[in-house]
Amino acid sequence: MVLRDKVVTLAHGGGGKAMRDLIAEVFTAVFQPPGSEDQARLMDEALREPGARLAFTTDSFVVTPLEFPGGDIGKIAVCGTVNDLVVGGARPLWLSAAFIIEEGCPVDTLRRVVASMAEEAAKAGVRIVTGDTKVVERGKGDGVFVTTSGIGVIPPGREIGAVQVRPGDVVLVNGVLGDHGATILAARGDLALSSDIQSDCAGLGHLMEAALAAAPGIRAARDCTRGGLASTLNEIAGEAGVAIELDETALPLRDEVRGVCEILGLDPLYLANEGRLALFCPADQAEAALAAMRALPEGMGAVAVGRVLAAPAGRVTMRTPFGGSRIVDMLVGEQLPRIC
Amino acid sequence: MNGIRIRVRGQVQGVGFRPFVWQLAQEFGLTGKVLNDPEGVLIHALGPQVDEFVAAISARAPKLARVDAVEVSDWAVYTAPVAFVIAPSQGVGAETRVTPDAATCDACRDEVFEPGRRQGYAFTNCTHCGPRFTILNGLPYDRAKTTMAAFPMCPACRADYENPADRRFHAQPIACPDCGPRLWYEIAGQEVAGDAIALAAQALRRGSILAIKGLGGFHLACDARNGQAVAVLRTRKRRTSKPFALMGIEADLAEVAVLGTVDRALLRDPAAPVVLVASRGALPETVAPGMAQLGVMLPYTPLHHLLLARFGGVLVMTSGNLSGEPQVIGNDEAREKLAAFADGFLMHDRDIARRLDDGVERAHPRMVLRRARGRVPGTLPLPPGFSGAQVLALGGQMKGAICLVKNGQAMLSHHLGDLDDALCAEEFTKAIADCTALFDHHPQTVACDLHPGYRATREAEGMGLPLIRVQHHQAHLAACLAENLWPLDGGPVAGIVLDGLGLGADGTIWGGEVLLGDYKGFRRVSYLKPAPLPGGDMASRQPWRNALARLDQAGLSEVADRLFPDQPRETLRTAMARGINAPLSSSAGRLFDAVAALLGIVPDAQSYEGEAAMRLEALAGPPGPGYAFGPGLDPAPMFRTIVQDLSDSVSTAMISARFHDGLAQAFAAEVRALVEGGQAQAVALSGGCFQNARLLTATLAALEGVPMLTHREVPANDGGLALGQAVIALAQMESV
């Protein structure tokens, strides 16, 4: 080991030996990208199939704290981009990873983040093939920011997207909601919330392939990240020009998450997830899709939570246990109290 | 020959005005004609007694009419008319005005109880009473455009309809047992043979709960004296403690409530609202738990009269709906949705075209708490200085109501409910289309609240029209100014706006404000010292959260620890310190909640909006010197005194009284300084807290000698917001 520094300094971003040592030892030694050029040259058999299409996506990740029960920023950075590919029907193949590191960030933290990235990438069957690092002055970052981009291949004939959604479809989710958001809130400390909740952070490639194999009619999928299930469903309802009705009694929620939300006045429907997706499936294939998902650890809690209606276009509602129906709107900025 | 031409302005169409004029003309032996046109009623009259005739027009106008002006000019007559006639309407827009639904008049009531062809007939009405807005499908207002179109008139009814001397002349919903709607009683979808009224009355006496189809929707009814029946109704409706409205004839109501002269006058108003009156405590506590008042109304259709006469007592009459949803209006809808609530259904086959809840009002001090059936679509004149531009305002969130402004008149809609409810939101969207079509309204501008999360705001944003966003509490202030006809150029007014929550111009949450300004602009002069709302909207549901915030602020954390031992205090303290869903707010409504929780009033959860504040008001003892606030309207000193009073075993009645009076006096001192310093011409009181009669009375007392503007016909709460938004938008359009 050449790198002896315990923390990242501005010198590690200076372009000299310190920087080369950091990159070589912390990043490329772990990720092992092909070649030494500043570009990755890629080929995969899947690309040769007639009718196959490329999928390409990018996302930036910021989270406080960097490490939390059930994951860290590295795991989110891989899973997030992998999931963005997966919900479009693509098989993820390659990722890039760019790091903006704040001066003073412990090198050990960085090593752990990188290790969990490598682990998640291996699980998802993707390779991290190119990347970048920058160092910013103390106070100009928040430990580490990570940007990942991903390329995947959509097999021929697979048409998945919001526009495919039809009235009568069933809405499935792969497990309890809001664990990630609640974990982050609790992990920010001194809220005196006693909870054993863990982030749900997970790559969903295998789950999606299993669901598609069991229910080839799946119309659309969307990961429920920032803004929670509520925001995801509003997006889909808007893009598909349909209404979505949730059944409140069917929503999978952990008691701990329910409790945290009750205390802090938050709606679990809007809490972030990092390993949850909403699947839109023809009603006659819903049971098959659910069974396939439940066979995998990341889909053990899969349930149907609602259904698609024809109208009013773009509206998401939730049927309450007493038969009423509340509107579940897209959040506008932060949540402001409305009761006058 | 010279006759006179008389122009009558006001609410003079669809209220029997032309037959009234025709009868006057017969009485004074005049010839000429009367007709409706877009400006109102136009009369040409010739004869020796024209002066007496003119005087009688306003003096003896029909009960439902509102005469704003009678203008007389000369009429040069070339060919003397031989008779006095009712002439066809003239001009575009004539007869486009619709009057509100009106309670059964005395003549019609007597008719259903006396021998004759309408004896016992539940749908009897005349030009002076009966359904209007609730049966209207379109304009002009005649039978074909109402839900009475399904019932062709029989020859006898037709004769009444065409006879100017009959009180049913041109009464569009005229009907009789031969030609009109039919009443029946059904159980589980099966009609029960026999007299429907008798069957229903019998079931009610046995303690059953009935769904009754009324004028603007279905009610759920039961015997108010039967505690068991009331309890069952509460369980079925999942309505734990929100007060139920009552219906009875005046003599029966007088046994359960104290009816003063002004209360009786308001009860007998053609709008027949639910009137809040002092309870005698004669009914089971479960009718209105924790309240010193009852909401009572008189029967307002022949159906109700006949039923009450048979039943012989006071009925709980609560809206037939799932909690939070709009009232049910369709027969099949009722069978489906109310089956779980009702043991029997009193049904009829006249469709309800438009859903209208019962209005809720108070006679003393006069206020409209919920503007609904009987008041809409009545219009309000705009103050001097406003132009005739057309504006649509979409109001607030929890108490949806819209306002259409046109030709210097404002039409403030009825209560449309909580727009978070999917069906209410649908109703809201429909109401916009309905009202704009009905009033031939083509808005140039839409006004809405600053709050981006209100459904009304989103609706406004989607209309594709120029949008004016209005600060919530300025809108409250402007609604009060407009109702009081404060001129556009009347100069600045000091507004005390005590309210729940509204988004402020600075991005924080306001609600206990002293504003200096008018329609054109305002300055936030002072405000209740802000406290965090731990849990955001959750703080509006759980009063103890506000007590925690205020007690901590007053250095009384240990009191909060003692009072709320099982609550997650430490978590919320951290959330407040770190700004996690704990926005700062100057809300007066949450101050009421904090004090209520401190006194042990529903601290854990309110079962309906405003419960804590209403129970606190109900407790209040006689007026006196109030608790002192600190500089900057800081309630901390008051909380320290209350805690001391509690440990000295001062009564909660006294503490509640001193809180109401202290709040009133603290804000009164702020605005008195503005008026006496010449910065403000008058003081206006608005915001939901001023529906609290005790607070309103205390504020008026504290401001004796200062010119005061208060709400009377327009709700002080968000039900009046749209009017304020509309006039502010108009003022902005004027100034461009």
Ligand SMILES: [Fe+3]
């Ligand atoms: Fe308000």
Ligand SMILES: [Mg+2]
């Ligand atoms: Mg992305």
Ligand SMILES: [Zn+2]
């Ligand atoms: Zn009548």
Ligand SMILES: [Zn+2]
């Ligand atoms: Zn008839």
